[in-house]
Amino acid sequence: MDEEHQNYFLKLEVIPPKLLAKILIEKRQPKGFSGWILKNEIRPISIYCYLYAKYGPPNGFMNFLRNDSSDNLVHWEWTLMNDDGMVMFQGHNYRTEVQFLGNFNRSEITKANLVSQIKADLGAYGKRMTAIRTQLEKWTEFVNPYHSIESTIEIQFNKLRELNLSPAVDRVHTPTSADELKTYQERFSKMAERYTFGTGLAFGLRCMLPVQAETFINLLIFALAKSEIREDDIKYRDFVSDTISNRLQLLHINCMGFERPVDHSHVSCRNFYQLMNDRNDLLHGNFNVNKLKIGDVYFNGNVPVKYEYGDLWQDTLGVRIESVKLDHIEASYSIVREFISYLLSLLSQKVKDQIELIMSVRDLGYSEKMSRMGVLFSSRAIEGFMFFESEFMTSESPSGE
Template sequence: MASYLDPPSWRSLTPDEQKAYFAELRGRVRAVRKRRAATRGRKAGLVLQESVSPFDAYTYLHARFGAPNGLQTMLARDDSDNLFHWDYYLKAGGANLQFVGASEEVHVHFDINVTDEQCVAFIEALRADFGRVGQDKGRFAASLEKWNIFPNQFLAIADRCAELYDDITTALPKIERKILADKLTTQALLAEKRRKSHAGWMKAVTTAPTELSVLMPVLFESFIGLIVALLIKPEVKSDADAFNAFVRSPLNQKLLAIADRCAGFARPLAQEDPVFGRYWTVVNRRNDIIHGNVDPVRDALEVVYFHGKRPLYKTGGDRMRQHWKRLIDRYRPQEVVDDYLAMHAFIVDILDHMTAGGRRLVEMVMEDTQPGWDNRRKIAGRLFPDHVATTVFEGMRYDWQLKRI
């Protein structure tokens, strides 16, 4: 174990040692399985999650030993979608030592099974050696691309809006067919054995249109914010007053100025464009909801007379059918759906005003759950796939599980 605790003595495998090591891997796996039963409480693998980051481990190893030299490195695809991205095969005295880099953890493999106390000592020795090669480690770290992962507010809101749109457009035809078209709605509902779907229909014509009406302008402005974040011209961004005046200007003014303030536009937006004017219906509906704007006479759904406590409706019909009709008149789900489609038409129209390169960039980030920004080069990029993949190996011990003896 002493050689594992002496990082300055570690070295890379020679080519011949590497070939021999690859050849004996299968046999070593069998041997480890046999040893495991006889050495319970001791494990040959250590997972670093909290004590040493992948960044620190990799920059340290690269500064000392150059490019990774392990099998996982050879097998990895040339992208970020790998379970394991790099590995180093080293010699610690006469023993083998292996570092394997997953996305957010580093696996360390020893030739021998190790106790918690030995793992703690290994981590301390490794971290202590960072300082010895600090300058080389720092120089290599400075050469790396630095990407900031930023939240894609547009995609999060777009997903929710799409769910609400789907709820409304799925339920509305069923309501029209099963309730509004049946003059004996009450009898029909009582005859149904399963009426749980009606609760979902109720949400689809009441809360879903309300939520979608509120979210649509937020979604649209997050789309505009994405364009500004990605394509704002450097001279505008560097002038704090000009930049703040632009981003804080009313939406109408911002849209008319966006082609001038941002790169990636082939032509400016025109206020005379029909989709430009249609969008303000969406904004006005949202404002009415937020500010509680209502005119009791103008917005009346129906007129009813009372003789004392006796209601006298001017129109007659099945009680439940009339109730559903009033809900639809009040929340206007079809109008909200039309607004949603109009908003998307406006987004597409804005994209149509952009250059091919500008549009590709914006559409790429619009669809990315974890977009990245390289502030040094002022560029955005798609860093990771949409799925998350990981794995767990039997017989591995995590650094946060270690008992400090």
């Protein structure tokens, strides 16, 4: 391959925005469309800084259509040209698209050549690329722990509600006739399967509900901790690892945005503390006989004498239902939501609005340089395709950068 072919993609020229606008308005763009999709053959940050260093700011038409936010289908675009037509580089949420308008049928026009030529050219613009990259704000995307556990709990509750469990209605009584005996095993097994699954869900929910509240407390600390706490690793670590009651006691002192301190005697706090105690017994496998009691039985040697009779349902499924407090699980959910609402009510309205926004999204961002958390993208997952690469020219591409 001669030098011209080896450098085909390096000889593209930038189209001045005014000329590009005239071409698009007068519909004089070349005919013929094709494209490639790049994932991480070249990292998007490298493509962006490279194009910026070589051609200046993004000049593509899509730049003029985007909202002044990160909620766009196309975030940036360069439109370049040569004798064969126009080449667009577009940055999407999950890929870089390279689009061709014109007659791009030469044998050297392959995705592998595009990647290899740009990689070879990166070094020529290294200093400019570094200067551009240092001007960019670096944010680290991370999963919002509060949103994760809240959504998991809601899914579990929906599953539990779908079972429509009602022990008083569903209870399979000891058979009192031959006809009832014929179907007793089948009826009991069917209910046992439903209630074993349902009480398992309830067990998990009782363990997770206090965790949701504690995660919310930690979210408040992470988002609102004062600089003298946040910038001192020991103070911050001691704060977030302290007991829940101590963290609550210090929220208005160590965090911004609180108009009032936490009142531990408030009904929301009292109910939450009781929920925590119940959860701890369950989670840590505490042997509290009074809470786990099935019934009393007396022995004369090896002869058992029951204090009172139950039945198979009560001694098996009934015990599980009682141990996970199935009939109180919705009330426990309300306790956690009321506790979170109470903590929100202690914040100024502006800070409360910000925290509620943070609570509502799955992914968050953190800028270490600015010690700041924020919502980087819309909660909607935006994705759109003008084409699929298999519809056009394809080629094997080199391994990732």
